[in-house]
Amino acid sequence: MDATLLSTIVLLGGFFVLMFVKVPVTFALLISTLCSAFISGTNFTVMVRMMIDGVNNFTLLAIPFFILMGEIMSAGKVSDKIIDLANLVVGRFKGGLAYVNCVDSMFFGGISGSAVADVSSLGSVVVPLMVKQGYSPEFSVGLTVVTSCQGVLIPPSHNMVIYALAAGGGISIARMFIGGAIPGIFLGLSLLLYCFLFRNHYRFPEGMRIGKGDSVRWLKFSNTMDKKWRYTKKAETFLIISTPLFTLEMGKCIQILLNAILPMMTIVIIMGGVATGVFTATESAAIACLYTFILTYFIFRTARLRDFGHILKNTLKTLAIVLTLIATAKAFSYMMTDLRIPDLITRTLVSITDNKYVLLLIINVLLLVLGCFMDMAPLIMIMTPILLPIVTNEVIGMNPIHFGIMLIFNLAVGLCTPPVGSALFVGCAVGKTSIEKTSKAMLGMFVVMLACLMIITYIPAFSLFLPSILGI
Amino acid sequence: APEAAAVKPVVLKLSEVHAEGYPTSLADHEFARLVEEKTQGRVKIEVYTGGTLYGQETASIEALQIGDLAFARVSASPVASYVPALNAIQMPYLYNNGAHMWAVLNGEVGQKMLSDIEASKSGLIGLCYYDAGSRSFYLTKPVNRVADMKGLKIRMQNNQMMVRMVELLGATGVTGIGPNDVYSAITQGVIDGAENNWPTYQNMGDYEAAKYYILDQHTRVPEILLGSVEALKKVSKEDLAIIKQVAKETQEFEISEWAKKEASSEQIVRAAGTTVISLSPEAFAEFQSKMAPLYQEFGSAYTDTINKIKEIGKQFK
Amino acid sequence: MRETKSPYSSKVRSYLVSNHLIVDVADHKGLHLIPELLRTLNHWTHKLILYIAQVALALMVVLVILTVVLRYVFNTGIGWAEEVPRLLVTLFAFLACAIGVRDHMHISVNILYNSCKEGSWVRKALVIFTDVCILLCGLFLLVYGWQYTKRLMSLPGTLPMTGWPTFIQYIPAPLAGFVMTFDSLLFLTGILDREELLYSEKEVDYTKIVKQQHENVSEGRS
Ligand code: NA
Numbered sequence A: 001m002d003a004t005l006l007s008t009i010v011l012l013g014g015f016f017v018l019m020f021v022k023v024p025v026t027f028a029l030l031i032s033t034l035c036s037a038f039i040s041g042t043n044f045t046v047m048v049r050m051m052i053d054g055v056n057n058f059t060l061l062a063i064p065f066f067i068l069m070g071e072i073m074s075a076g077k078v079s080d081k082i083i084d085l086a087n088l089v090v091g092r093f094k095g096g097l098a099y100v101n102c103v104d105s106m107f108f109g110g111i112s113g114s115a116v117a118d119v120s121s122l123g124s125v126v127v128p129l130m131v132k133q134g135y136s137p138e139f140s141v142g143l144t145v146v147t148s149c150q151g152v153l154i155p156p157s158h159n160m161v162i163y164a165l166a167a168g169g170g171i172s173i174a175r176m177f178i179g180g181a182i183p184g185i186f187l188g189l190s191l192l193l194y195c196f197l198f199r200n201h202y203r204f205p206e207g208m209r210i211g212k213g214d215s216v217r218w219l220k221f222s223n224t225m226d227k228k229w230r231y232t233k234k235a236e237t238f239l240i241i242s243t244p245l246f247t248l249e250m251g252k253c254i255q256i257l258l259n260a261i262l263p264m265m266t267i268v269i270i271m272g273g274v275a276t277g278v279f280t281a282t283e284s285a286a287i288a289c290l291y292t293f294i295l296t297y298f299i300f301r302t303a304r305l306r307d308f309g310h311i312l313k314n315t316l317k318t319l320a321i322v323l324t325l326i327a328t329a330k331a332f333s334y335m336m337t338d339l340r341i342p343d344l345i346t347r348t349l350v351s352i353t354d355n356k357y358v359l360l361l362i363i364n365v366l367l368l369v370l371g372c373f374m375d376m377a378p379l380i381m382i383m384t385p386i387l388l389p390i391v392t393n394e395v396i397g398m399n400p401i402h403f404g405i406m407l408i409f410n411l412a413v414g415l416c417t418p419p420v421g422s423a424l425f426v427g428c429a430v431g432k433t434s435i436e437k438t439s440k441a442m443l444g445m446f447v448v449m450l451a452c453l454m455i456i457t458y459i460p461a462f463s464l465f466l467p468s469i470l471g472i
Numbered sequence B: 001a002p003e004a005a006a007v008k009p010v011v012l013k014l015s016e017v018h019a020e021g022y023p024t025s026l027a028d029h030e031f032a033r034l035v036e037e038k039t040q041g042r043v044k045i046e047v048y049t050g051g052t053l054y055g056q057e058t059a060s061i062e063a064l065q066i067g068d069l070a071f072a073r074v075s076a077s078p079v080a081s082y083v084p085a086l087n088a089i090q091m092p093y094l095y096n097n098g099a100h101m102w103a104v105l106n107g108e109v110g111q112k113m114l115s116d117i118e119a120s121k122s123g124l125i126g127l128c129y130y131d132a133g134s135r136s137f138y139l140t141k142p143v144n145r146v147a148d149m150k151g152l153k154i155r156m157q158n159n160q161m162m163v164r165m166v167e168l169l170g171a172t173g174v175t176g177i178g179p180n181d182v183y184s185a186i187t188q189g190v191i192d193g194a195e196n197n198w199p200t201y202q203n204m205g206d207y208e209a210a211k212y213y214i215l216d217q218h219t220r221v222p223e224i225l226l227g228s229v230e231a232l233k234k235v236s237k238e239d240l241a242i243i244k245q246v247a248k249e250t251q252e253f254e255i256s257e258w259a260k261k262e263a264s265s266e267q268i269v270r271a272a273g274t275t276v277i278s279l280s281p282e283a284f285a286e287f288q289s290k291m292a293p294l295y296q297e298f299g300s301a302y303t304d305t306i307n308k309i310k311e312i313g314k315q316f317k
Numbered sequence C: 001m002r003e004t005k006s007p008y009s010s011k012v013r014s015y016l017v018s019n020h021l022i023v024d025v026a027d028h029k030g031l032h033l034i035p036e037l038l039r040t041l042n043h044w045t046h047k048l049i050l051y052i053a054q055v056a057l058a059l060m061v062v063l064v065i066l067t068v069v070l071r072y073v074f075n076t077g078i079g080w081a082e083e084v085p086r087l088l089v090t091l092f093a094f095l096a097c098a099i100g101v102r103d104h105m106h107i108s109v110n111i112l113y114n115s116c117k118e119g120s121w122v123r124k125a126l127v128i129f130t131d132v133c134i135l136l137c138g139l140f141l142l143v144y145g146w147q148y149t150k151r152l153m154s155l156p157g158t159l160p161m162t163g164w165p166t167f168i169q170y171i172p173a174p175l176a177g178f179v180m181t182f183d184s185l186l187f188l189t190g191i192l193d194r195e196e197l198l199y200s201e202k203e204v205d206y207t208k209i210v211k212q213q214h215e216n217v218s219e220g221r222s
């Protein structure tokens, strides 16, 4: 067998086998790369070079900063404030909490770039409330998980930075950020519409109308609360914060608004800075860190100084995963380039069909399947160098920004699907539901997501309209 | 000869950060083609464009040093950390025009620097120079004299000398804005403009945001095709000589491709209604005269070389 | 010679003991002293790299904010403000990799592992195989990272802004390689307990929780 073919098989096959036997993705990438390099006679020191090259990048600094920002926010317990605001906006309608669940992720998306963070911080408050009001636990968890995907699309999102890096630096992070806003909000609104259309099918309970009588009803409701109820503590905090809502005090409403808007100002800092070119993505992320630090430590005072060690540790933990992956994926993709694998895949795909729409469908199915088994960051790092040349060549002629949004949307769906879906797992653990039952309850929502995915894939305007009118 | 064909060719890699179709990429392919032809297939060069092999030029230089890469096309500016004399040819407002620069580079001064690269024990071989044109300002306001530059905020590369240059002209150099974000920074009024060569000005679409191209041609930093001492040990002395010879032959090819590229970019930019301002000789002299402190600060170590370059310039008024 | 023990020094001592940063010679005699020494050395190594990583992270934020302030308030910049954070993020990334190995933070696909019974030989084999793979990665970074650094050391070349030699960019690789090799060797020999974590609380195993719930539900039905 010729050495190139053998090392191609070792590179790709070795990677999947190693991953299947529980070797961490990072090291599965590195070992298959080294084995393949050994066969093809490539010097090992090149791989050291490539790993360093992957992380020795100023833009990459945005990732630790965005993650640090998110950690500071969650230490400052911002999620309660976000839910209050969502409740103020849509809580009063029939099925109010279902809408709150859709809207809170839209707001939270502007703060966090992580679906898992969304599920664990918002979900642990909203799910118990929904269950108590009479929503089925599976539906509540499912909706929380699916809506959380907005977090990775609505800016800021460190996954977009990873994509821009994986694409080789020719892509403006500002454009990626702004491009993700409409698809993210579109997903949220579609789910909102889905809840609205099926409000009678699911027999949604009445919402909490803001009025004098309602406050009484709400208090009554809280008094009859089952003492064995598992989430009493969190629900109580929620009640304490949200009681003013139902007494319709203008002052309190404004307070809720302010409390939620201050954290959401980070998106203004980041997007304002990045879109106008005042700051680079990295700089805006650093400034957002400073802002959230001041917010939680001096304005809200919801975090204590000794929490800071915890914040740093949590940041370190996420980064250990993400940054190392970037380093080893770089070595892996060097080996792929060296073996001309992207060319091979392009030629194979184009030989199957030269129909643009069919090709895009194949790519979507491929990504969805891979997304069911693997996490987002490694897939972005591995698939971008392979797929970007395919979609940007003359047959498909896709804009790299549009492709990036499509890729991230696809992989976000993977976060909610079994067998491996980190958002789904965390959601089921938070809501104490089984994965099988929850997935069944989510079928309708999956249909909504896939429909959104198709629209975003085939209508570039969804991703490109905003960047173009803002002139960036 | 049949025996020659039976010998397995030495396969060498060339790294290029520019995209396929860019003048330097075309020259790389031409270089690869000629080497294969002239060595009768003994040496085969694989060209990797678009930074697929090494994303940054500095990275590819280090790879050359170690011998992991055989060739790289890079800008002269990072090579200056190995051969400091190369800083001399990058000074602003040094050349009167392109012909002046080529007289320097192909003359004694430039060829000495090229051989200095190999003599520097850096593990690099300087093969030839390629054209990268000249960089000029593009702004939202017209500039005809130095006085017009006052108070302008101009995006510069993160390079102390270049920032100092605009400061001496009365403007402010803004660093930290990536090339992809220059357009929005101009439209949002964060900066009044930036500086680059014709193809980049056109390619990035920046001409839609900054409508005045001030043809001051402040710097002309050439590209260099580098080889690796370590990796080229794999080829015979005769083939190495052929490679060196062929590299020099591709220079003219690249210069003409560059001229074509520049002309087509210029045409697109002009057709879009951009005002191109050519500086009067007096104005150019005024820009030049402002650089005295900068030459003191950054050029004092290479005064001899700079004087030689200026001497040559007398023929290119 | 008897020391007079101040309450302060005993506090320090108890901190060191509880964090496994001191070897209690009395408790570990003879051959048992060697693993204990290695364990203590490992803890010191990780204490050190954790501090370096945290300082690097804080420095990166400060430097980047400083650049923005200098640019918009004082209209100047610092030339090395891009180069130094880049060196720091490289250092940080590689240290984080080593930290991730120590506390098993790196993501892996657990489908096969979870489908096997707890305590089964397949699970044990998978864990050992993973450790061997990590050991190989550590050795690779240590040996080839050091080779690369050494070769660059012998060649001229400086970073454009700071003027520092180019080889310093590569030091994080052998450094992380050393710590990873050290850790995985101690895991493989059983000197370090896999369950004992340094940086984090034990990761919540959501799959396990969900599985448990599922079992409870089906038990309830039958
Ligand atoms: Na939600």
Ligand code: NA
Residues within 6 Å of the ligand: A108, A109, A110, A111, A112, A113, A114, A150, A151, A152, A153, A154, A155, A156, A157
């Ligand atoms: Na986000």
